[in-house]
Amino acid sequence: MLARSLHPAPKSPRFSIPGRLGLTAWLACALPCGSFAQEATRPEARNAIFFVGDGMGISTVTAARVFSVGVDGQLALDTMPFHALSRTASSDSITADSAATMSAMITGVSTNNGVISMGAESEPADFNMDGDGPPATTLFELAKAAGKRIGVVTTTRVTHATPAACYAHGNHRDAENDFALQALPTDASYNPALLGGLDLLAGGGRRQFLDASMTDEEGEAGRRSDGRDLRAEFQAANYEYVWNAEQWSALGVEQLPVLALFNSSHMEYEHDRALDLGGEPSLVELTLKAVELLEASADDNGWLLLVEAGRIDHAHHGGNAFRALRETEQLDRAVEAASAAVNLEETLVLVTADHSHGFVLAGYPLRPLEELPYKPRDWDEGFATGSARDRLLDVAYHLNARTGEVRAARDANGVPYTALLYASGPGSRTAARVDPREDKANGWFGAEPTGPRDPNYRQEAHVPLSSETHGGEDVSLYGVGAGSHRVRGTLSNTEIFQVMRRALGL
Amino acid sequence: MRSDSESQPEGPPRRGAAAVVLTVVITVVIWRALEVPGDAASALQRTDGLTALETLEPRATPRLSETQAFSSPAWPGAASRPSLSATYLRSVRGAVDEVFVLHRDAARVSWQSPDSGRRVDFEQHGLDPRRVLSQLSVRDEGVVLDLALGDAASDPSAASWADCSLGGFTVQELTALRPTEATREAFGVEFRELRAVGEHEALREVWWNAELEVALEWRRVDASGEVRQVLQDLQRPARAGELRDPVERHPEWRRLDFADWLDEVSEG
Known part of the structure; x- marks a missing residue:
């Protein structure tokens, strides 16, 4: 098989550090210690899927639940048996960025904002010009060394911070053209720790693979300045290259390794996906095909897959809760579909976020009228109909306990407000607040929203900023399947690496 | 039968005993420090005794988005208009x-x-x-x-x-x-x-x-x-x-x- 011939049989990675008792004795003798304690047990998990919702803080998950399945509904995430909180601070920031957090989760080493899978001694872009430290070994590199198939799937560019941290190293996240070369086995700057290479790399970001003088399949120019067409070079390195949903769905196991680039830049939001010229797969379709290909091609050593819902973060930055929640819903669907498609007796499934956002669900909004355990005496017309999603997005309605009437909740000036709000961002209104149902200002990309239920409505923000900011609070970590029982308590995000490493016996 | 150690009379600890205690304490501290993940260590010990496989329960609630398919706007024909x-x-x-x-x-x-x-x-x-x-x-x-x-x-x-x-x-x-x-x-x-x-x-x-x-x-x-x-x-x-x-x-x-x-x- 072509794929197998490209990926030589692995050596089993066994650290020279002895097992627990030996290690204890070894340390008691005051010898230098290593950070990898290797248990003398067989791996619990053959495979692992690591889902990352970029910017999917706890308030986002809660809002996505109401948005997707109703107040009392269950997301797939809600059914996962193990749960923990994950701390997200980076080495230099209380509130972290995706580069630092993904590096921490996938290498077990904390680093600085902006840095891709390097240690904390690497400043962003080496501004001190004192050189970088060594690269931090990623879980994907360990998995490859153990003979596993490895795949990276994202809705962002495949060279964006989160996916890049799996297979590349660098002192700044913006070096995306370089990250593309680190994944190309025939290039001089290839990451040798990937051995035979990524088996699957899928998402957006074609422009990082094309010179600026070249036009891609959807008519958009590249962003490289070296005259190269990496699509062709990956194909010359035996990769199958596909660029649209139809080709993706037709892929067979014999075509691994695969490079799939569906957009010049990031893939479209799920809400806008139908607009794509060539046709993009959904995150569910991306995930299921990736699982199918990796499972069919893997031997007893199994496989490791990253799935990133990368555009939750982008929608939040833009102050648009609707798109952020649609993206989160897609991630949840992908988790549900993947968990049903794999054998959980041999597969670990983890889901987490790299960081949160300044996004809140507040203001005591009532449930939909038909869900109330009492019948109000009267209610505003706007409250008469609508699902839980409508109640979530709309202005908040309160019950007046004295009169039994349901009315739109109002601020100190008598103006209604929504339950979903941002602490900062482009949703800040420069003029005095107006009823959100009549607020035409500040819609998504110039759209004039018909009200807060409109997909193009931008929720109000307190601090006026061009872009809404990340949140620094802990995020959720969910687990199911082999080795997921370690998902408990409050963990540092670096310990998520250890949860996966131990489950996979790496 | 009582061991020799148990028959030791009470009194100030001997240097050897202190060393043993210290070694045990250091060992436990190091052991706990090495156990990963840190805060989950105790959780791990608590749950290792379980059959550590649980699966997803069926998710019974329907998605509200099932009927929310995005409809692409109609695309009018290409136009070439005066400058x-x-x-x-x-x-x-x-x-x-x-x-x-x-x-x-x-x-x-x-x-x-x-x-x-x-x-x-x-x-x-x-x-x-x-x-x-x-x-x-x-x-x-x-x-x-x-x-x-x-x-x-x-x-x-x-x-x-x-x-x-x-x-x-x-x-x-x-x-x-x-x-x-x-x-x-x-x-x-x-x-x-x-x-x-x-x-x-x-x-x-x-x-x-x-x-x-x-x-x-x-x-x-x-x-x-x-x-x-x-x-x-x-x-x-x-x-x-x-x-x-x-x-x-x-x-x-x-x-x-x-x-x-x-x-x-x-x-x-």
Whole structure:
């Protein structure tokens, strides 16, 4: 098989550090210690899927639940048996960025904002010009060394911070053209720790693979300045290259390794996906095909897959809760579909976020009228109909306990407000607040929203900023399947690496 | 039988015993420090005794999104319109008056809002002439931002090549209007009045020249008020240089994706 011939049989990675008792004795003798304690047990998990919702803080998950399945509904995430909180601070920031957090989760080493899978001694872009430290070994590199198939799937560019941290190293996240070369086995700057290479790399970001003088399949120019067409070079390195949903769905196991680039830049939001010229797969379709290909091609050593819902973060930055929640819903669907498609007796499934956002669900909004355990005496017309999603997005309605009437909740000036709000961002209104149902200002990309239920409505923000900011609070970590029982308590995000490493016996 | 150690009389600990205790303490401390994950260590010990496989329970609740499929806007046919620059005064719900400039030729369209220092440039898509590639230029930030197809399409009047060429309303809205007998002349051009048939149409009135495909005036009304745009100046062809690629027009400005710019300004 072509794929197998490209990926030589692995050596089993066994650290020279002895097992627990030996290690204890070894340390008691005051010898230098290593950070990898290797248990003398067989791996619990053959495979692992690591889902990352970029910017999917706890308030986002809660809002996505109401948005997707109703107040009392269950997301797939809600059914996962193990749960923990994950701390997200980076080495230099209380509130972290995706580069630092993904590096921490996938290498077990904390680093600085902006840095891709390097240690904390690497400043962003080496501004001190004192050189970088060594690269931090990623879980994907360990998995490859153990003979596993490895795949990276994202809705962002495949060279964006989160996916890049799996297979590349660098002192700044913006070096995306370089990250593309680190994944190309025939290039001089290839990451040798990937051995035979990524088996699957899928998402957006074609422009990082094309010179600026070249036009891609959807008519958009590249962003490289070296005259190269990496699509062709990956194909010359035996990769199958596909660029649209139809080709993706037709892929067979014999075509691994695969490079799939569906957009010049990031893939479209799920809400806008139908607009794509060539046709993009959904995150569910991306995930299921990736699982199918990796499972069919893997031997007893199994496989490791990253799935990133990368555009939750982008929608939040833009102050648009609707798109952020649609993206989160897609991630949840992908988790549900993947968990049903794999054998959980041999597969670990983890889901987490790299960081949160300044996004809140507040203001005591009532449930939909038909869900109330009492019948109000009267209610505003706007409250008469609508699902839980409508109640979530709309202005908040309160019950007046004295009169039994349901009315739109109002601020100190008598103006209604929504339950979903941002602490900062482009949703800040420069003029005095107006009823959100009549607020035409500040819609998504110039759209004039018909009200807060409109997909193009931008929720109000307190601090006026061009872009809404990340949140620094802990995020959720969910687990199911082999080795997921370690998902408990409050963990540092670096310990998520250890949860996966131990489950996979790496 | 009691061991020798148990038979030791009580008294001050001996140095050897202290060393043993210290060794045990150090060992436990080191052991706990090495156990991973840190805070989950005790959790791990508590749960290791379980059969550590649990599966997802069936998720019984239906998704509210099942019926929320996104419908792509209709794509009007490709248009090739006369080159022009049209300067309008736009009144927004009685509160704001702003200058809006539409530049247009056969392959490019530009919407300029000089007061805000923002400009959107549209280029007809090379593979699908119904579509547009669009870029937002922000003068104060010195950036040219590439917009995704979905970004631009959020504004129906920017959703397609034909729509963005009109500068404020859609082809669908325009074709829903009915011509009256009324005409006006301005800038050497005759404009015919087109009016909405019913009161439910947001676009109520357009004074339109079909040959140039340009409006003298249009009026939109919705629940929150009225938007009116009135032509102040018309030049044919478009003013030189206004339809150049924004990256060529501002070579010193940075070019990046809108989404990446949001990331960047957010994270400093």
